[in-house]
Amino acid sequence: MISKSKFIGAVEIGTSKVTVLVGELTNGRSLHIIGLGQFPSRGVIKGSVADFKAASDATHRALLDAEKRAGVRIDEVYLAQSGGHIDGFYNEAAVNVAAADNMVSQVDIDTVCKLAMSKNLPAGRIVVHHLRRPYRLDGRLVPEPEHLVGRRLEAAYWTVHGEESKVADQMHVIRGFNIHVSELILSGIATGTFVTTPEDRQNGVLVIDIGAGTTDYALYRDGCVQVAGVVPVGGSHLTNDLALGLRLTEGQAEKLKHLYGRAMIATKDKAEKVWLNGDYAIGDRQFSRQTIEQITSVRAWEIFEVVRKKLGSAYSPETTAAGVLLTGGTAKLPAIDEAASRVFGLHARVAEAPSWVAENLRDPGYSTVLGLLHHGLSSRAEAAPRREGVGGILKKLFA
Amino acid sequence: MSSATANTQRTRTWRDIQQEVAPRSMSREGKKRHRLASLRLFLGVVALGALGWGGYEIWKLTRESPAGLAAASQSEPLREILLKTDGVLDLARVESVLGIPPGTPLMNLDLAALHRALVASGQVRTAVLARQFPDKLSVTVEERTPVLRVVVRGDDGKPAALLVARDGTVYQGHGYDHALVSSLPYLDGVRLVRDTAGYQPVRGMETVADLLGTALAGTPALYRDFQVVSLARLATDGEIVVKTGQVESVTFGTREDFYRQLAKLDLILEEMRRPAGAAPIKAINLAVGGRQVPVSLADATPAASTPARQPAAPSFFVPSQTAPASRTRDF
Numbered sequence: 001m002i003s004k005s006k007f008i009g010a011v012e013i014g015t016s017k018v019t020v021l022v023g024e025l026t027n028g029r030s031l032h033i034i035g036l037g038q039f040p041s042r043g044v045i046k047g048s049v050a051d052f053k054a055a056s057d058a059t060h061r062a063l064l065d066a067e068k069r070a071g072v073r074i075d076e077v078y079l080a081q082s083g084g085h086i087d088g089f090y091n092e093a094a095v096n097v098a099a100a101d102n103m104v105s106q107v108d109i110d111t112v113c114k115l116a117m118s119k120n121l122p123a124g125r126i127v128v129h130h131l132r133r134p135y136r137l138d139g140r141l142v143p144e145p146e147h148l149v150g151r152r153l154e155a156a157y158w159t160v161h162g163e164e165s166k167v168a169d170q171m172h173v174i175r176g177f178n179i180h181v182s183e184l185i186l187s188g189i190a191t192g193t194f195v196t197t198p199e200d201r202q203n204g205v206l207v208i209d210i211g212a213g214t215t216d217y218a219l220y221r222d223g224c225v226q227v228a229g230v231v232p233v234g235g236s237h238l239t240n241d242l243a244l245g246l247r248l249t250e251g252q253a254e255k256l257k258h259l260y261g262r263a264m265i266a267t268k269d270k271a272e273k274v275w276l277n278g279d280y281a282i283g284d285r286q287f288s289r290q291t292i293e294q295i296t297s298v299r300a301w302e303i304f305e306v307v308r309k310k311l312g313s314a315y316s317p318e319t320t321a322a323g324v325l326l327t328g329g330t331a332k333l334p335a336i337d338e339a340a341s342r343v344f345g346l347h348a349r350v351a352e353a354p355s356w357v358a359e360n361l362r363d364p365g366y367s368t369v370l371g372l373l374h375h376g377l378s379s380r381a382e383a384a385p386r387r388e389g390v391g392g393i394l395k396k397l398f399a
Numbered sequence: 400m401s402s403a404t405a406n407t408q409r410t411r412t413w414r415d416i417q418q419e420v421a422p423r424s425m426s427r428e429g430k431k432r433h434r435l436a437s438l439r440l441f442l443g444v445v446a447l448g449a450l451g452w453g454g455y456e457i458w459k460l461t462r463e464s465p466a467g468l469a470a471a472s473q474s475e476p477l478r479e480i481l482l483k484t485d486g487v488l489d490l491a492r493v494e495s496v497l498g499i500p501p502g503t504p505l506m507n508l509d510l511a512a513l514h515r516a517l518v519a520s521g522q523v524r525t526a527v528l529a530r531q532f533p534d535k536l537s538v539t540v541e542e543r544t545p546v547l548r549v550v551v552r553g554d555d556g557k558p559a560a561l562l563v564a565r566d567g568t569v570y571q572g573h574g575y576d577h578a579l580v581s582s583l584p585y586l587d588g589v590r591l592v593r594d595t596a597g598y599q600p601v602r603g604m605e606t607v608a609d610l611l612g613t614a615l616a617g618t619p620a621l622y623r624d625f626q627v628v629s630l631a632r633l634a635t636d637g638e639i640v641v642k643t644g645q646v647e648s649v650t651f652g653t654r655e656d657f658y659r660q661l662a663k664l665d666l667i668l669e670e671m672r673r674p675a676g677a678a679p680i681k682a683i684n685l686a687v688g689g690r691q692v693p694v695s696l697a698d699a700t701p702a703a704s705t706p707a708r709q710p711a712a713p714s715f716f717v718p719s720q721t722a723p724a725s726r727t728r729d730f
Contacts, residue, residue: 052424060426081413117410127412159410168416175418176425178432184413 007034009066009074009179010372011059012187013049013170014082015213015236016329017041018059020066021361021369022074023377031377033361033370035070037062046213046232047083049169056176063177076182077174078372080190081128082214084232085163090314091119092156104137104145104153112155119159126164129186130157131225141222158227160186183376187368188216188228193378194371195325195351196220205322206315206344207351208307209368210330212236216368217307219315227314231306235330238299245295246287252276260289261296263339300336304343317345324348329365474506475534486542487574488522493538496520505530519596521570545572545579546608547628549586551598565608567600582623584611588631588640603633606653610639613657618665638686645680647697652686660685663692 008031010021022035039062043051067074093115097104117130134141137150145153171181192207201220209216211234218228238261242253260274273286308315323346326336331350340348353362353370361370422430477499482490497513510528517526517540527539545562549569553559562572563586572580592599607628614622627642637653645668651660663685671680671694678696687693 056424056426056429060428064428119410121410126416127410162413164411164416167413171413171416171418172420172424175420175429177429178425178436181418 007070007072007075008373008376009063009077010080010369010376011063011077011174012080012082012368012372013044013047013055013059013173014041014211015044015047015234016211017365018062019366019369020059020062021366021373022066022070022072023373024070024072025377031373033358033373034072035066035068036361037064037066037069039065044213046234047211047230048085048166049173052169052173055169056173059173060177063179074179076180078183078185078376079170079174079181080187080368080372081162081167081170081184082187082211082216082230083162083166084214084230085166086128086160086186086230087125087162088158088160088227088229089119090156090158090227091116092154093118094152094154097151097153102149102151104148104150106146108153109135109146109155112153113157116155116157117159121161124164125161126167127159127161128167128184129160129189129228131160131189131228132157133224133226134222143223158225160228183372185372185375186216186218186228186230187211187214187371188218188230189225190369190371190375191216191327191351191367192218192220192225192228192325192371193375194367195327195353196322198223200322200325203322204320206311206320206324206346208304208324208326208328208340210234210303210326210328210336211368212329215303215307215328217311219311219320221319227311229310231303231310233299233303233306235328235333237303238296238330238333241295241299242292246291248276256287256292257296257333260292262293262334263297263300264335265290265293265297266335267293296333297335297339300330300333300339301343304340308343315344320344320346325351327351327364327367331364474504474532476502477505477508477536478534479536481531481535481537483537483539484542486522486540486544487576488540488542489574492573493517493540497538499536505532505534505536508536521564521568521597522572524564524566543568543570545575545583546604546611547586548580548583549591551591561598563601563604565605567602567604569598569601584625584641585627586630587627588629588633601630603630606633607639610651610657614661617658618661621661621665621668636686646683648682650682650684650686652688655686655688667692667694 004027006025008023008025010023012019018039018041020035020037021033022037024032024034026032039058041055042058043049043054049055063074093112095108095112095115097108099105099108112135113132116132121127133156134143135145136142136154136156137145137148138152142148167184171184174181188207188209191209192205195207196205202223204221205219207218207220213232213234213236215231215234216229217231219226235257239250239253239257242248242256242261243250246253246256248256256274256276267290270288270290272289274289274292275284275286277284324337324340324344326340326348327350330336337348337350350364351367353367357370422433425433480490480494480497482488482493496516498516499508499513508530510530514526514528517523517528517538522542523540524543525541527537529537531537543564543566546565547563549561549563550558551561559571560580561569562575562580562583563569569591586601589601591601607630611622611625611628614625621643624643624645625641626644629640629642632638632640632650633653639651639653641649641651643649649664651657664683667683668680680694681697682693682695684693
């Protein structure tokens with residue numbers, strides 16, 4: 001049999017960098033990562049495109065870099081969606097089972113799902129995901145209710161929506177490279193699917209992906225996403241706080257954050273100083289290490305507190321047995337797991353990539369793009385296989 | 400089921416966003432890829448168009464002049480004919496029948512016409528002709544085997560010997576051994592009807608071929624003595640009359656097994672040979688069936704109608720009867 005390969009590009013247009021991962025999808029089942037491209041992001045503020053041309057240039061250079069390294073042309077793109085405009089709401093619906101013998105049919109399932117997803121959005125908003133929670137049949141949780149017997153079938157969805165113009169902007173950046181966006185996946189969900197195990201998701205786990213401009217989160221329970229969203233605060237706010245508090249440039253603050261920033265104050269001695277450059281040249285300055293730790297820890301705590309507030313009543317430590325998983329570039333901040341643990345009242349840890357991930361991709365900053373490929377592959381596997389008709393062949397010929 | 404189904408309306412999702420962007424919104428690389436895609440689309444359309452046009456032209460050609468299709472392709476002239484046969488035809492005879500002018504290009508050969516010419520000769524039962532590029536024609540034939548021979552008056556008024564095959568085909572044999580042809584009995588009692596290719600097939604030849612084949616295999620001595628086989632009574636009475644060297648008329652019935660009839664004939668001839676000075680046999684009718692075989696002697700008179708009982712085998716006895724009317728014909 002001739003194997004059919006498709007080259008998928010997983011693209012994350014972040015606030016600090018654009019990351020592109022190229023995966024070779026063979027026969028729709030197996031995926032091999034064959035290329036990585038990165039470029040410092042421009043024209044993106046808090047996950048949203050603010051300067052189309054600058055964002056396009058940066059993204060296209062990352063795409064070109066990835067294609068060059070992989071030695072192939074990307075056929076389609078899975079795009080990560082983040083940004084402060086992302087929001088979500090909960091909606092549920094119930095139907096009485098139609099059959100006389102009370103056996104649930106596919107029609108009942110379709111009806112209740114349609115009802116649960118039918119809530120109107122405000123003008124200018126567009127659905128990014130409908131995340132279904134487990135069905136309830138006469139009050140009991142059932143993953144697949146078809147052919148089960150019951151009277152009342154309930155379905156509930158967490159609908160993630162965003163501003164249509166901002167979602168369209170990101171897609172148009174990719175289309176500007178003449179590649180079709182075939183999947184749009186919320187960054188938090190992409191990351192969550194990748195760093196958690198099915199057992200974690202069943203027992204309850206909170207995944208927090210702290211990027212530069214935004215923090216994505218996804219709360220799992222009973223194997224499904226309960227709540228997912230974005231808060232427009234990230235690692236760049238730590239940098240900004242340092243820059244403002246210590247009167248530094250952004251570059252200097254970023255450097256201090258990487259060298260001495262912590263999510264928990266560890267330095268007891270107020271007099272302990274650190275040098276900005278360490279070369280003792282003109283312009284080199286000393287700063288209190290405790291002050292740096294104080295500034296970064298306050299902001300780190302604030303991020304977690306904002307996330308906890310956004311989760312609201314959906315979160316409870318009792319139903320999140322698998323704890324908190326931290327990922328994203330800012331998850332490298334020392335003692336961040338300790339801070340998360342204090343805020344959420346749960347054990348927290350920095351997520352580790354699965355063992356099959358190559359060494360150069362094990363950094364938490366790659367979790368989202370790896371998750372995009374992982375999520376996209378899972379979605380394809382779940383979708384019913386369809387034969388490629390003449391239309392598909394022609395489309396490929398002319399693509 | 401909830402009555403709210405009708406009230407549900409589809410919410411817009413990100414898939415509803417129009418992804419197409421104007422080339423002016425593209426980066427340089429994007430424009431390059433866009434141009435390349437457009438070029439591929441253009442080439443694809445051109446290729447499809449060319450394919451369609453080519454297909455239409457071929458279709459038109461095959462409908463209007465199929466020969467032109469073959470002639471359109473250049474080929475070497477025919478240099479050799481490769482003959483495979485299960486019979487006696489030689490290459491010279493096949494070349495003569497095919498009549499291909501020297502230097503004819505291989506692709507110009509009308510294989511269907513050549514096939515018709517081969518089969519029309521009669522001797523060839525089936526033929527397969529195939530071009531072997533660059534310059535050979537492969538001819539594979541299956542030939543008919545002659546069962547009888549027949550003499551007819553040719554177009555020039557002179558007698559001509561033809562052969563008759565098992566399927567009744569009458570043809571002019573070529574390449575057969577003279578001894579084989581001489582050993583074949585003559586056919587009599589039928590009227591050959593001419594048609595465009597030669598003569599119409601003789602009916603009932605399969606039955607005759609079975610008789611002769613059984614004789615050749617089981618009693619070769621008797622077969623060698625068969626001189627004329629008459630089919631005059633085959634259609635009406637189901638009888639085949641054979642003139643042999645010893646008996647003027649031996650009648651075989653088609654309803655009884657030929658082997659049994661030949662065994663009886665062999666026994667009768669053997670028994671009749673024993674008494675010294677016995678009269679020669681004029682007719683033997685094996686078509687009567689059963690245990691009795693009417694035998695007529697050449698000098699037997701109605702007055703002396705005492706049965707000349709023979710010490711026949713216990714399986715049957717041979718009464719003397721008036722010879723049945725028989726038709727013979729001299730060649």
